Amino acid sequence: MTSTLQSNKAIKMIKAAREGGYGFPGVVTYNLETIIATVRAAEAKRAPVQILLFPWAISSSDGLLVKAAAAARDSATVPIAVHLDHAQDENIIKLAADMPNGFDSIMIDMSHYEKDENLRRTAKWVEYCHERGIATEAEPGRMEGGEDGVAHTGDLEGVLTTPEEAQRFINTGIDFLAPAFGNIHGDYGGRDNIKLDFDRLRKVSETSAQSGVEIVLHGTNGFPDDIMANCVKHGITRCNVNKLVLKPYSEYYRAHAASTILTELIDEGILLIQREVEHQLDVMGASGKAG
Numbered sequence: 001m002t003s004t005l006q007s008n009k010a011i012k013m014i015k016a017a018r019e020g021g022y023g024f025p026g027v028v029t030y031n032l033e034t035i036i037a038t039v040r041a042a043e044a045k046r047a048p049v050q051i052l053l054f055p056w057a058i059s060s061s062d063g064l065l066v067k068a069a070a071a072a073r074d075s076a077t078v079p080i081a082v083h084l085d086h087a088q089d090e091n092i093i094k095l096a097a098d099m100p101n102g103f104d105s106i107m108i109d110m111s112h113y114e115k116d117e118n119l120r121r122t123a124k125w126v127e128y129c130h131e132r133g134i135a136t137e138a139e140p141g142r143m144e145g146g147e148d149g150v151a152h153t154g155d156l157e158g159v160l161t162t163p164e165e166a167q168r169f170i171n172t173g174i175d176f177l178a179p180a181f182g183n184i185h186g187d188y189g190g191r192d193n194i195k196l197d198f199d200r201l202r203k204v205s206e207t208s209a210q211s212g213v214e215i216v217l218h219g220t221n222g223f224p225d226d227i228m229a230n231c232v233k234h235g236i237t238r239c240n241v242n243k244l245v246l247k248p249y250s251e252y253y254r255a256h257a258a259s260t261i262l263t264e265l266i267d268e269g270i271l272l273i274q275r276e277v278e279h280q281l282d283v284m285g286a287s288g289k290a291g
């Protein structure tokens, strides 16, 4: 690990989770309500948590959402880190990495390039981020589907991660790896369609562990609690959650937006998200781990 990463908060949190045998959510946040709810849930449960932003959140808010997330992190009494997920545009990676007191980690997603070019560009941005004390993440293989705020990889077929593929990405210097082992971006359409290859996950984890790289989870929409817990049991630390914690909030807004005053709508919305994040903190075994 380079010296500038010694005090990196995302790395510390993820290593502590792996050594402690628990996971914690990385909550995809599109607005201030979600940031507030995430921090309140972590404080209430005395648990670590990460705030995830897609590049959309930077451009849509002219960077203000990043500042809000960072301010929430800096004033919290539990470990919180701010992560940029699926940064596919190199201008955004540069902008994000150059932000003072902004992101603790950045996922470099060059999956729209051919493999060798993908690896070359990933290595370049890993170095750029590391020089600024920011941890990095990549997604070897290709997960199917798209997510609100992430460009769809189009008609490209999903490719499951092999240990060899993982190793090639590990060689770029990344700190965290998001394997494709049957998980997809977007909706699965019911429990029966969630087909995870835990044997593959175990092999990729073993390869990663040899290089000190930690495994994170993408694609958890509609995950039942036991499947989520099983992922954590297999050594996954940060588990990205999107619709899994935002669904009741979205449904409440859809049903009540026309008849409820805005302040009430917002306050109730925060409570609904907080409740779901607290539940996931319990499921992943994070509750109480912040002391």
Ligand SMILES: [Zn+2]
Pocket: 086, 139, 143, 178, 185, 218, 219
């Ligand atoms: Zn992903």
